[in-house]
Amino acid sequence: MSLKNTRDRWGAVSQSFHWLIVLLILGLAIVGLTMDELPRTPKYFWVYTAHKSMGVTVLALMLLRLAWRLYAGAPAPVPGTPRWQAAIASGTHWALYALALAMPLSGWLYDSASGLRPFRYFGLFDVPKLTGPDERLADRAHDAHELLFLVLVALVALHAGAALYHHLFRRDDTLARMLPARRARSLPRQDPDHVA
Ligand code: HEM
Numbered sequence: 001m002s003l004k005n006t007r008d009r010w011g012a013v014s015q016s017f018h019w020l021i022v023l024l025i026l027g028l029a030i031v032g033l034t035m036d037e038l039p040r041t042p043k044y045f046w047v048y049t050a051h052k053s054m055g056v057t058v059l060a061l062m063l064l065r066l067a068w069r070l071y072a073g074a075p076a077p078v079p080g081t082p083r084w085q086a087a088i089a090s091g092t093h094w095a096l097y098a099l100a101l102a103m104p105l106s107g108w109l110y111d112s113a114s115g116l117r118p119f120r121y122f123g124l125f126d127v128p129k130l131t132g133p134d135e136r137l138a139d140r141a142h143d144a145h146e147l148l149f150l151v152l153v154a155l156v157a158l159h160a161g162a163a164l165y166h167h168l169f170r171r172d173d174t175l176a177r178m179l180p181a182r183r184a185r186s187l188p189r190q191d192p193d194h195v196a
């Protein structure tokens with residue numbers, strides 16, 4: 001498989017970014033939604049630091065992914081896709097980029113404005129603060145972190161639902177071309193009972 005995106009499929013780099021970041025965001029969401037319930041033991045602080053460190057990792061990966069996307073381009077829409085559907089898909093993709101960047105930024109801003117001690121990135125080094133302590137800004141960033149997450153969930157549901165609809169009902173290459181194994185759905189199917 002080619003590293004770079006080609007006219008008809010996503011290359012290995014875009015695929016790796018896509019599925020790695022999906023897994024990381026899923027993990028961050030599960031930890032983010034449950035960490036507040038943990039008993040206030042040292043593990044509680046460890047989990048918060050892990051959430052923050054992993055979130056900053058997603059921010060860095062998203063910036064690299066954006067640079068790659070601008071360099072490597074995207075495949076053409078799957079043949080037969082109406083123009084309006086291609087436009088919605090492209091708009092959704094750029095909105096997902098914006099959200100996956102804004103989520104960690106709002107978390108980092110919340111952490112910074114809360115006036116907490118700097119957190120250590122996976123225990124390795126202190127992550128700099130984006131701003132000094134500011135209670136109002138901290139509240140706003142906190143609200144943004146929650147709200148952006150809800151928008152992300154809604155958009156991912158739409159996006160993943162569309163991918164599954166194409167795969168299961170339209171039976172085209174939309175999902176297959178974001179997966180490593182090529183399944184040539186657009187080629188005519190072989191009838192096992194048919195002898196040429
Ligand atoms: C893609 C990256 C991220 C995702 C998907 C994510 C997701 C979440 C979610 C779902 C919550 C729970 C919100 C709620 O209670 O409704 C949460 C809470 C939190 N996140 Fe993130 N987060 C990300 C990055 C970050 C980063 C980079 C930081 C800080 C550097 C951070 C700091 C926090 C903090 C401190 C909370 C707890 C807020 C509270 O106590 O109510 N997050 N996150």
Ligand code: HEM
Nearest residue numbers: 014018022025069089093096097100156160163174175178
């Ligand atoms: C956190 C969740 C997700 C995010 C942030 C996300 C983001 C994106 C982005 C930005 C693209 C454009 C490709 C690129 O520029 O790299 C894309 C493409 C794609 N995604 Fe996702 N995605 C998520 C979850 C999913 C899930 C769960 C599925 C499948 C069930 C999926 C299936 C696809 C497919 C098939 C494409 C290629 C579409 C095409 O070729 O037109 N994604 N995704």
